[in-house]
Amino acid sequence: MIVLKLGGSAITDKDRPETLDGQSLAAATDAIASSFGADGDGAVDELVIVHGGGSFGHHNASEHGVTTTAGSRDPAAIHDIHGAMTTLNEFVLSRLLERDVPAVPVHPFSAAHRDADGELALPSGQVETLVGEGFVPVLHGDLVAHVGEGATVVSGDELVAELACSLDADRIGLCSTVPGVLDDADTVVPEIGSFDAVADVLGESESTDVTGGMAAKVQALLELDAEASIFGLEGIERFLAGENPGTTVQ
Template structure:
């Protein structure tokens, strides 16, 4: 079987994170063309929420949960991220990629902010049929908090293990993880302590770059490495070539 790949599209790549739910359609169409040109039958896409979801989640304090009678934020946030997901799927399909949207709210369960269950049997079947599932950061039901936000990065970590993926790539708006203005070529659990990794300067309830590194280091301990690179190098990553970014590996 060929490589099973998870590609994460950062929210800052496909939206304008400085404006409420503004989709960057030209960037999205360019990404779709790159994916279509290198399409594999074993590709799963996860995308962040960017400006479609983070402001809503922040406004309704979903990072702290939800209580009976205070559930409007669940609907509003899910509506925003679902609209972005539809835009991503439409762009991919227009480029010839057999994309199909999947909403975590419908199939995921969290406890204390962490995924504890996510139905993946249908994803296995989609991949076997040559479809490209497109999943997104979303609000899900939380056994302890009522509801919570599950980031695209947490989804990548969970699904890469559940689906036994061999390659994981994060396409971002920066050339990799930066430390002192320079790209860090490799990060391991040992070397990460010496780095100064900041968070997103925009409204982000899921931890920014530091949150990504935390999730990917957890994934690396499970034996699955990941790559962080600038979206302009997407074609290189999909082709298995050097992308000039950061590799996150285990010990």
């Protein structure tokens, strides 16, 4: 079982609200299509995809003052933010379907919630069953009901971390707009074993981002038992083939 996140910054133009990066999304979905269901060694047949928001959720959430901890009880705000994410989800699904990947949507807003402490509960039975039936479930960063807050943002990275545990994933990959975690000299750090070792170079996203950029990503991955990779678009095919492109977080 592989859990792969397509970062919003990799598949959208993060600086222009609700703008797809069509070329990058095509490259990502080409890479997935050539690995999923392929014959021979290393073929991928159990895959869950999660995508982030990029320019399709962060701008909306930011305008409404909604983050992973500060929520909203305004139905219009909720429709706006969730609607932006389902629009992007439709684009991702259609590009995958065009390439014969049996992709189907799973919307976290309808399934997950946070308790009063912000702990996320995400059922995974539907995802596991869909995978067992030959589908590729495609989840996305979204809003979730949050006790005492209305609804707050859940990032794709958080969903990946939850699914990795509940599905006991063998491999976890995060594709972003960078080729991995970069050091001061913009060189890819091959391995990260502790947050302190890289805290100085880890920052937020350069674009509007309500979920914490690279620092939050690394923190979420360090909490997992399994190792995870962070890589750029060019790394997807290698990752799906069993290699460790970019940065390995363990």
